[in-house]
Amino acid sequence: MSATPAQSTSLVIRHAVSEEAEAQLFWRMRFRMIRTIVSQLYSSARLRTTLIVALSLLFWSGLFVLFYHAFYFVEHQIGGAGDPYHAQTFKLVFHLFFASLNVMLVFSSGIILYGTLFRSPETKLLLSMPVRDERTTLHKFQEALAYSCWGFFLLASPMMLAYGVVVGAPWYYYAMLLPMIVAFVYIPCSIGAVCCLLLVSKFPKFKLAIVASVAVAAVLLAGRAIWTTVSGPQMDLFGSEWFQQTIHRFRFTQQEWLPSSWLSSGLLEAGRTIDSPTETTGFDLPVVQSSMYLAVLIMNALMGHMLVVKAGKAWLRDAYSAVECAPRQRRRIRLAAIDQLLSASLSWFPKPVRLLLVKDWRLLRRDPVQWSQFLIFFGLLGLYFLNLDRFRSQGSDLSNITWVNMVSFLNLAVVGLILSTFTTRFIFPMISLEGQRFWVLGLLPLPRETILWSKFVFAALGSWLPCALLILASDLMLQIDFLVVAVHQFTCLLLCVGLASIAVGLGAIMPNFRESSPSKIAAGFGGTLNLVLSALYIILIVVCTALPCHFYLIAGRGKFTETFLHPEQWRHWLLYGTIAALVVGFIATVLPLALGLRAFRRMELE
Helix, strand or coil: CCCCHHHHHHHHHHCCCCHHHHHHHHHHHHHHHHHHHHHHHHHHCHHHHHHHHHHHHHHHHHHHHHHHHHHHHHHHHCCCCCCHHHHHHHHHHHHHHHHHHHHHHHHHHHHHHHHHHHCCHHHHHHHCCCCCHHHHHHHHHHHHHHHHHHHHHHHHHHHHHHHHHHHCCCHHHHHHHHHHHHHHHHHHHHHHHHHHHHHHHHCCCCHHHHHHHHHHHHHHHHHHHHHHHHCCCCCCCCCHHHHHHHHHHCHHHHCCCCHHHHHHHHHHHHCCCCCCCCCCCHHHCHHHHHHHHHHHHHHHHHHHHHHHHHHHHHHHHHHHHHHHCCCCCCCCCCCCHHHHHHHHHCCCCCHHHHHHHHHHHHHHHCCHHHHHHHHHHHHHHHHHHCCHHHHCCCCCCHHHHHHHHHHHHHHHHHHHHHHHHHHHHHHCCHHHHCHHHHHHHHCCCCCHHHHHHHHHHHHHHHHHHHHHHHHHHHHHHHCCCHHHHHHHHHHHHHHHHHHHHHHHHHHHHCCCCCCCCHHHHHCCHHHHHHHHHHHHHHHHHHHHHHHHHHHHHHCCCCHHHHHHCCHHHHHHHHHHHHHHHHHHHHHHHHHHHHHHHHHHHCCCCC
């Protein structure tokens, strides 16, 4: 029986090249793209590249120092190597840290793959070419893997190295770090990719509802665990009973079937030293145990790779057709009640600015991926702040005052760091996301600078209110002095304004109109630079206000402070610190906006 012309063509296309040759072509293409990007950066943006590399190394070094001192404190203050609390503390930290990152990688990889696979013009081109569906899926999955894991490498690598240095880990601990990290991140990312393809192909109408339900369930479970930890019976904080109950509540992160448990156990085993060679032999040796965990990670990573290939081969065409052929419902053009309320509350702004603010608000409100993450992180912070009274001991001794002041400023720094991640993720890409529609804004009868100012006002006002309320709740729970409360609110205002200016200014200086995914824009060169500069700005502002407040609160208490720290003297230093923070905030606000406005005026709108 002879084949029809269509069948003959299909056979020729299917067997045009082997799978190995096709993989080599794609890898050759990727290497050429990377080489082109590197050469362009070296030839046209050498200064910017050097700056971002230097700042990234500085940020990585700061994390390494922070983790080193934290592990050093645990190593020398909690029991010692033979104490049971010593091993349990390290085990709890590693399992909880990697378990949380495990969940985040599943969601982030699935969301990024959806944007790179179903919203990219490259996918449409590849599907029209004689390329296997599984190769197209794997090609876009590798991009999503890189974009979703760069933050994990930035956080995990200094932590692992610091732990190895503190505990005096043997050489094979450092040799296993890279393969363990690569194998671990591949597992949750492959799970997220398979779930993404499954939902889009089989449940196209309910994919958002399913993702939202799973996210809400994860948040509720995490919130319940945190609530039971901080609102339990009033016992000695950080005592033996509190410690045992905390380990018991978070024991679900130590389940043996979790990939995070394999990574944590492998690292802890590899970092374990043997006091006596006769105590452990054969399969009990740390190198053997850690190698077994590494083998488990690698085998499951290969299985995840196989599942991604099989899912792409089986579901890519159906999923892409479901997205492209879905009926487009015409939206009724009307202003929602919450939009009308916002527009009325912004009546003191000029009308063009008010309309642009409402437009940005409506875009944010219609994207649950953005505001849901904002609510999750700030909701967990609010839950923690509302239970801060358990961290405050009774009395007014010097140690208690020092502890409360340190915790209050650490809370302020944490709010600032979380805010910097959101300005990098959501505010920095705002200019770039206008994309090919940007020419419409350029034709509006208003100055071009108004567009940039409206985005700055939107970011500053939108972030200031929740951050100020969180800091106020923290201060009320800690019952600190009114003067320090005022300093915290002033610092919070500087952080919100400065971080908004840095994100908007850099977004105008380094826009990327060719990219439609905000995650890829934020993970690029400009987003990384924005995150590093934001972190440095937060450190400068908090240090300028925290040290004078600390010495002001302990002045006149104790023999040393009575001699060298007079309250009146440190009242002046409190003023000097506030002025220094104001100067730093002014520079961080004015300079990025000025550079962004200048670049925005010269920008060619297409």
